[in-house]
Amino acid sequence: MDERVQKVLDYIEAHKDEYVALLQRFCRQPSLANTGEGIAEMSEMVRAELEKLGANPQVFETGGSPFVYGEIKGETDRTFGFYDHYDVQPVDPLNEWHTDPFAAEIIDGVIYARGVADNKDGLVTRLCAVDAWQKVHGTLPLNVKFLFEGEEEIGSPHLLPFAEAHPDLIQCDGYVWEGGNREPGGPAELTMGVKGLLYVELYSTVSEKDAHSMYAAITPSATWRLVQALNTLKDRDGKILIDGFYDGIKPVSQAEKDALKTDVFNESAVKEILGIEKFIGDAHGEDLLMSLYYKPTCNICGITAGYQGEGSKTVLPGKASCKIDFRLVPGQDPNRILELLRAHLDKHGFEDIKIECHSGCLAHRSDPEAPFCKAVIRSMKKLFNEQPCVQCTSGGTSPMYAFCAKTNIPAIMFGSSSESANIHAPNEHLAVNAFIDMIRINVTVMHEFAVQE
């Protein structure tokens, strides 16, 4: 390990009780975005810590939880963005907790608290890494920006507006984005992108009322119409039949394909979790991961019409509706897909099917060969003596797109939490050692990116 880094790591080792105490202090402050409880106190606590680091914090009112921003100039022109959130999920069901969710008790080397693994750990490790580096070297190896929101757990409603209002503030050379896992015995998992999303609801309406089904011989059926319209969207092999749907999709690069070889996706474990016997087409290995990460989808989230109770009721429903999410990949614009969907339905004679758009966002995929990504991968190898698992994208969608999709800034989620950390659930927890490891990762990554050619 580079000597400059090692000094900082030694400092962390010597001051770890102090850093753990900071994490506990953060965890003891409730900060529930859904109710607003503790949000003001928490955002002030974040601001005050940034002040101590000399980050000139600014607090932006959003209409919801405030956005806390800070920046520190370093030795090089390169700039890190740290994105984290200081809000947490609700604690219910409270009676399933073995500790007070805001006590941050440490039991056998594990801290139990709401938010300790999602994402107060991440936020605090940025502060600690910067603090340690400054204490040892008096400065930082590169510029850092802190971009901390307080509404991630309610869908980040003000993140994109913030990004659009402050294009200068969100500019940087690479984002360290929230948390990630390093399972016991497994490599660190790096997630470098997200899929986009278009969420629509389709409505087929023939009448405001349901009819006796004896009239089915003469009365148009909203449900059959919806079924027929849906059936034009996708063939039985899963190909999406909307004209232009696949146009402009950014090809999967060799580096993105190569990254699949590092993946630790456990097929049998995932099948068990999903409760399925086979994946689509009985796919395995890289074929399976190519689909999971790089293919767009058209999924029915829900469909409803008519009678849904026990037994039978002879009714002809007047209305039918269906919720669909399209997971999109880089090169697909949700607004354009929405237009194509409308044109598709019209072309197939379904002008009467109404589309309501619930939400849309762009995909983002970082190039694993970008200097930032290479620096993070290298850091993990150095720290843990093993190849990390590189996922160029998640199969899901996160607010990452708000800062990264249009700017094309690389972003990586990494951390030392675990699938078993009970995030969003009772008894959320994180090992003290994992927390300290995470500070070490941040320190190493800052250095590696700063010295990267």
Place this chain on the structure above:
Amino acid sequence: MDERVQKVLDYIEAHKDEYVALLQRFCRQPSLANTGEGIAEMSEMVRAELEKLGANPQVFETGGSPFVYGEIKGETDRTFGFYDHYDVQPVDPLNEWHTDPFAAEIIDGVIYARGVADNKDGLVTRLCAVDAWQKVHGTLPLNVKFLFEGEEEIGSPHLLPFAEAHPDLIQCDGYVWEGGNREPGGPAELTMGVKGLLYVELYSTVSEKDAHSMYAAITPSATWRLVQALNTLKDRDGKILIDGFYDGIKPVSQAEKDALKTDVFNESAVKEILGIEKFIGDAHGEDLLMSLYYKPTCNICGITAGYQGEGSKTVLPGKASCKIDFRLVPGQDPNRILELLRAHLDKHGFEDIKIECHSGCLAHRSDPEAPFCKAVIRSMKKLFNEQPCVQCTSGGTSPMYAFCAKTNIPAIMFGSSSESANIHAPNEHLAVNAFIDMIRINVTVMHEFAVQE
């Protein structure tokens, strides 16, 4: 009018207060099949009246409400079957009634009571017609059988078992079946059949649990599978694509086509009731009625999968299901259609879609040229000086099939109730005059059938 009939009609006119009092007495006895309230008292009241008429009543226990049977020999070998039911719908919402639903009050010539128009009126008019004829002539012009059940309002669960256990008792030359309408200013409406029914539920199951929709790229979708399976059942023109579905259907006779000319189906009124702008294919006139009465259907009564609340949830449902009713026509056997449906799904690669059969029953259509039907049509012309509306079948299904489908006994629903009689609703009512008219119809029909060549 024939002199023998006229004498009976005169007797009825002279004794109408007595007959109205009998109807009131019947209506004052609650008889709720769904709770059993008053069923024992009501069935005994029915039995006692049949006893007075010399019908040697027999009470058959069914496991539910008892079945009350009686028969009287008449002057000819021809036999009438009177099918009615002595049970009634529940009365709730009670606070919407303007009278006590079991008081049978007469206000401005109208009787208000639960069951007064469905179907205590029908049952009592049979008793009155027979009584009047016997009082005047000392005998009856033909044999009559009374077949009164007490579970029609809960779906007649024991009617088919009764019919199968007593094939001799249900044998006759024609059934007068429950009630029917004669709207103010309109002709009497005769309904001479019912459609059959096959009610199934289709289940598509991939997993017992729902998944995060990010997995849609690799996890089979139960909902898409159901949509695809459904889409193979029917084309966009409404043709049902199950091999053999239309095989063996009894052709529509010229007499059945001719009957359509007598129909009083009010297209604009029905469209308004259904809340639709157009019928399927913008059909009108006889084309429309050909579909309504003589075409089988495949209707989606309900479909459900996944998230159905407000807004969006990105979920991949593990299960999807759909309720379908097929309305069948004579020549189609629901058991065979069920087999064909299974074979169809298998042939199209949907062996995994499970079918649950909720119920099945046969269609029945009386020949409008059968002596019994001609006698009823002639009776209406004589009594009201106008052509009745002849529907060789309803578009719906009723327990008529239990007695008539396999025996092929003609059956006719007629009466003098109205669409506005609030059957199954608060303030059910019937005009006293309509009730008396109904007795007159029964008398005339008995005579016309007895003297028919």
